[in-house]
Amino acid sequence: MGFRRLARASTARWMFGLTAAVLVMTMAGQIFAQTAPIAASATAAVAATAPAPVTGAWAQQTYDTGSTAWMLASTALVMIMMPGLALYYGGIVRKKNFLATMMTSYSALGVIIVQWFLFGYMLSFGTSTDPTLQKFIGWDPSRLLMLGLNPITAVTGVAGAPAGGQFPVPETIFNMFQAMFAVITPALIAGSIAERMKYGAWCLFILLWGTLVYDPLAHFIWGNGWLAQLGAVDFAGGTVVHISSGVSGLVAAIMIGKRKGHPNVIQPNSLFNTLTGAGLLWFGWYGFNAGSANAANGLACAAFLNTTVATAMAGLAWNFAEWMHHRRATSLGMASGFVAGLVAITPACGYVALWSSPIIGLAAGIVCYWGAQIKTIFGYDDALDAFGVHAVGGFLGAVLTGVFASTAINGVAGWIDGNFHQVLLQFLAAGDAVVYAAVMTAIIIFVMKLFMEIRVSEQVEIEGLDLGIHGEVGLDTNTFPEQSVAIPFGAN
């Protein structure tokens, strides 16, 4: 009887259809497996070597287990930044948009990881055979779908591989570490357009943005592209991650328009979550920054120290700035200061002298505080200050990297070592990211708007995106139990 009802239900057709689809895909996978080695590039003799059972080929490693351990941990740490960001952003918005805001981070994990696996990694870190093409994008079919990625050997032949290779790690983990960067960058943009974008449009937007903005930018600097060839440096992503996302957020916020009722829409639903989110961000950022050494070496440790000190100082500095302004030191202020410090030290942490980290943190806390005030002057609605904090802080950090880089840390001389040229180079890279991200984002949104509605209806905006889009409620404080009536399966 149960099954009969199921079979009759109109939606049940889907079930059979989808199950069939999965079976077909499984079969397809099987066939694919046999042709894959051929499709893949010559370097991918993965399936050809049949290692001895159980221990596999893992004995033939050429990587360093200590560094591998750290990169495994680092990648996990960067992953936790997404739940952290979801709480950080989610706690600030109005209660009715809590889940929808968290979903901007979680969906980035879903969409971008798959994109990265399919082709994003190749675009960013593949080495193009053509040197001109290589300046702008990676093109190496052996890195499509990881078909040519040998799960056994250490990272080699990949642009941006661990410096010098003294402590190499398997390419699989290098790949995943970088994947998490590709995920968080578009997720940051959500701060600018919070509380008003459609979910489907958002998913499409980050897919396009990841492909057309992030992947090329990452290639320019980390994939041995033109900016890297010029000598610009960005340790963990001030330019690639923060400037790009912050600037894109500003453009998106302007093109999508203000929230209804702006500016009287600031009503953080749960700042305690925002503080917890900031804590998780700081925690995960150790993977982000110290992990960017790609090894468990002294550089990672120095980056760790610089990150910690700059962040702490920036939290104090933001509190100080708002105290000067309003005679209030807020908890959101300290949390925002921490994030500002983390942003600004990101490009710098693996290059600058240890003593400069509190200076960078101080500058970040104060400058980003004022960066967050700009919107009240110009009137655009950068809801959660993705521009005010990430673009401003990222730019500051990129330039200060040029100022404080010390050869004693990572071989790059900055202004303090007498090399003013590095400051200019950093300006160039940062400026390039600003222009590139702004233009591309504008194009993407313009084109999307031609084909679809990207903003929710006024009705949904009033009701809230949680209920209006996702059909859910984020926090229910009712005492009334059993308030809802389950609709029988197949009844709608």
Place this chain on the structure above:
Amino acid sequence: MGFRRLARASTARWMFGLTAAVLVMTMAGQIFAQTAPIAASATAAVAATAPAPVTGAWAQQTYDTGSTAWMLASTALVMIMMPGLALYYGGIVRKKNFLATMMTSYSALGVIIVQWFLFGYMLSFGTSTDPTLQKFIGWDPSRLLMLGLNPITAVTGVAGAPAGGQFPVPETIFNMFQAMFAVITPALIAGSIAERMKYGAWCLFILLWGTLVYDPLAHFIWGNGWLAQLGAVDFAGGTVVHISSGVSGLVAAIMIGKRKGHPNVIQPNSLFNTLTGAGLLWFGWYGFNAGSANAANGLACAAFLNTTVATAMAGLAWNFAEWMHHRRATSLGMASGFVAGLVAITPACGYVALWSSPIIGLAAGIVCYWGAQIKTIFGYDDALDAFGVHAVGGFLGAVLTGVFASTAINGVAGWIDGNFHQVLLQFLAAGDAVVYAAVMTAIIIFVMKLFMEIRVSEQVEIEGLDLGIHGEVGLDTNTFPEQSVAIPFGAN
């Protein structure tokens, strides 16, 4: 005066009694310490060697520090899955049962860790001298209370020790890593019987279940028992962890009965917590899956990649499935899809080809979505879908491991390498876990019911378990301060 009142208080007798008990135990411990080396097996010459002060005997290590670092981190990562699970489950239930639901996870940490220390580790990973006994259970007194576990040397002589031993780690951390698996498995069952089981009965149930179901099952496959000897593989616990807990949950849910008011009892109190919990689960799962390599090697990195990609894809797939069904992509759906993906890739991640991970993820998201619908057809009350997601996803993953296992990854050939036999073996192991867990759980609950009430009273179910059992409230949104009056010490 204060002390006199204390001494007079009726409850104060306990204090002195307990303090005395502690003192006695301390003394007992002291005596024990002197006899322990004798009681322990010959391999445990722990106290016999007196290493030089300060540095101790740690210099004589034979383990790999990189792999040890990763196993330390991995074990911590698996531990954070319990708070993660508590939030994940806790956010879905009704507000009045929030803490009680979280406590099902936290109590598992308390109860099972102690059980594991006392005898659980031995039952799972001890090597029985009798080869027939060894097929079914571990029996090696040197692993009781860790008396014969040398804290210095690397893991050896333990069933299930790191493959091949190229990168050995100390047995203490191998032990703890496995302990966390023993903890989370019964905690997962709580999803099925949420909102209606007594706390004491739950604690007893997991103690019995851990001993009679988990430990043998872990021994069958990971402790070099009969399934391992047949060649069935389970990298990180699709069969041992997910099928066993999901199936047991179903049996328990049926035997304990539906919640009062079912099915109109779905009223998630804080889905934001569920999302955060899912994030922590994903994060911790890296320890679970990549840590199951027992080393910081390429296998761990490959498992990491497979885990990430399958999880992301499964989140998208669940969203897609529900979109097809209801035209809604929910946040709980994405979170559930992530968990489904993690479940399905768990047995597979250290065996299957990299390109197969998105296929496994896609299948997991869609199949588990429909797995969660089964209960609405049959009408049992698997409250939080422990069966629908974990048993279904675990079974799917176990079988797909047989399909996609690639010798290039871990030396085991699956169907894609032409070895269809592995698929059958996987079916056998999965089927065995289904039957074994179902029968044993039924027996345990049946016997428990003979001696005690395992379900809360109707009154407590209405009032909520938080207040009714634990005397607490999970989230209080009142403005009224000082609502409560402290009852003087000793007054009740």
Place this chain on the structure above:
Amino acid sequence: MGFRRLARASTARWMFGLTAAVLVMTMAGQIFAQTAPIAASATAAVAATAPAPVTGAWAQQTYDTGSTAWMLASTALVMIMMPGLALYYGGIVRKKNFLATMMTSYSALGVIIVQWFLFGYMLSFGTSTDPTLQKFIGWDPSRLLMLGLNPITAVTGVAGAPAGGQFPVPETIFNMFQAMFAVITPALIAGSIAERMKYGAWCLFILLWGTLVYDPLAHFIWGNGWLAQLGAVDFAGGTVVHISSGVSGLVAAIMIGKRKGHPNVIQPNSLFNTLTGAGLLWFGWYGFNAGSANAANGLACAAFLNTTVATAMAGLAWNFAEWMHHRRATSLGMASGFVAGLVAITPACGYVALWSSPIIGLAAGIVCYWGAQIKTIFGYDDALDAFGVHAVGGFLGAVLTGVFASTAINGVAGWIDGNFHQVLLQFLAAGDAVVYAAVMTAIIIFVMKLFMEIRVSEQVEIEGLDLGIHGEVGLDTNTFPEQSVAIPFGAN
């Protein structure tokens, strides 16, 4: 127009002033950089060696990458204890003081990290040239502002450096690991004085306390000071961290006075957060305890095992104690038991025999439960039981370390190895910490009171510190949207 308004705004003057200040500091930094190597001690030839580009001098490492990986991860783990503590404490207080309570932890991250960078590290771990001075404090200008801390080489020449140095790690990470200890210790004190201290006074208090209490105490035991020279041991901080903070909390609570309405002020706003916080604490504590081995060695693994087992047992023991007392096993009880177990095992975990960890846990759960009852007898207001749990548990753990220390673990013989003297030594160290912390805290608060108001006004206490001090609300459950009206920039 926008800019003109900005320039006119009275507060805008600050902006220019601060920006100028930053610029000046940047310049100063530049000059400083050139003089730094001279200012710093001779061992700090940081900038002198100009390593080859890109790969830098990292190749000349003498550290162990596996241990470095674990210390990087451990330091991050200890950092997450601050957000964990914030949730743990924050969930217990009244809703109106939620953020202010969380801020006691977050501000410690800000204030103490900077203090540590400037001079705290030197005071604790610097080696004084004068042997008498060295007994009491570290004085080594090369460790001021990290000027003489070579980011490249492994930790050497620092008191308390990793035992024996078999697996050395870079000093930068040793420094940061210890920094996190210096942060969490004062943050623990907040539990005693919760819901009534001014934010500014708190920041000043922890700065003074960190400098005058923590740094010397850390030096006495870990910095090769007089207690270390006597032979007292404290693996991860039972004396240095828990006794010192718990006792100081008691003194502070008495000197600052009870909360208005005490004892009818117990109204935990979100125990679910407290449970999550406890989970994060446990998780992070693995860094704290197992990281205190300063290496990824067997000692770290043994400490990990001892930590896990004692914690689990203590959770059960607390539940048992309250069951005896009130016939209730609460979730806060289990969480508190976990914390009590963690506290008690902290000094012991790297010294005691594995079999003793459940005994220590059992004692901790029961003794700390009764420790938390003391205040109801004497009537002081140790709001969140910093004394009842941390001082009591820390003392218990310090003494039991003397009882159960086993040479097989770390070369130190305890009573079980026939060395009763160690018990006395432990009593001495613990007693010293009690007296030193109590006296110094009393002096600090006494002096502070001469110059400032350290307690909030009655008005703010009624209104809540979140709104009254920080101008924020922690959790807003209102349905009303747009309740607030944004005040134009510069209008106030």
Place this chain on the structure above:
Amino acid sequence: MKLILAIIQPHRLEAVKQALTDVEVFRLTVSDVQGYGRQKGHTEYFRGQAMQVNLIRKVRLEIAVNEAFVQPTIDAIVKAARSGPNGKGQVGDGKIFVLPLDNVIRVSDGTKGGEGI
């Protein structure tokens, strides 16, 4: 016209709503309240400290009805709100207050009085 104000046990809300529908009362307003009455409160525990809490969670209904509906509404609530076994009432099951109501205005179209209720 009357405004009927009822304080009931939270878990009887569904039954009361159903009973009201049966007597053709289709509109009401619900809110969360806490009651203090004959019913004694409960004890909560905080690290061994017992605390007496004497405010108990209740649900408050406001129902504006025309005269003809007053008695049926009251009867429906009384019957459905009882929580004891076999439909018997117990302490804590609540109270119904009947207040005079001068006028009602429907916002959407401005209808007044009994019409607009």
Place this chain on the structure above:
Amino acid sequence: MKLILAIIQPHRLEAVKQALTDVEVFRLTVSDVQGYGRQKGHTEYFRGQAMQVNLIRKVRLEIAVNEAFVQPTIDAIVKAARSGPNGKGQVGDGKIFVLPLDNVIRVSDGTKGGEGI
């Protein structure tokens, strides 16, 4: 004196407050309620299970006014609470109830009656 009790859409609260200020009504009390009426509820989803929720979030205003203010207050609310396009009302926009009020006492200084309102 009357006690005016209005149930309105949450997002109209600001407008209503503004409209009341315009007619010189400066005091009111606001609370969160849930309504059940002609307006149908919404559907929530839980792992593929659709659930009908028929209580809708509303805001409840209580305003004590002297006779002279009754009509202006009602008019102000009716006008500002309408949520349709061009100020048209729609189902769900709420109700206004007018209750007789016997007395008012201001706590701070004990003023009674119309004076204290």
Place this chain on the structure above:
Amino acid sequence: MKLILAIIQPHRLEAVKQALTDVEVFRLTVSDVQGYGRQKGHTEYFRGQAMQVNLIRKVRLEIAVNEAFVQPTIDAIVKAARSGPNGKGQVGDGKIFVLPLDNVIRVSDGTKGGEGI
């Protein structure tokens, strides 16, 4: 019979409950509300943006009493709800509204009128 509706400062709730017990009023219903009145609101801060919030948290009491208890109840509340130094009232301390009450029905046993109150 009257329904006494009082809006008070949240932190005076305990004192008011005590004062009511002293005049033998043992039953009441409490709810969370937000008030808007003479008392000015507070300012919150969000990343440097100041926001004026003019709704202030208050507690609302509903107490149904027989005529004889009306005045004692009012007096008890007025006295206990004042929050200033030396028992003086201050702006924001609240209001008491007295509404006529036609009938009361106790759910548990159906008792009506003054008896059931």
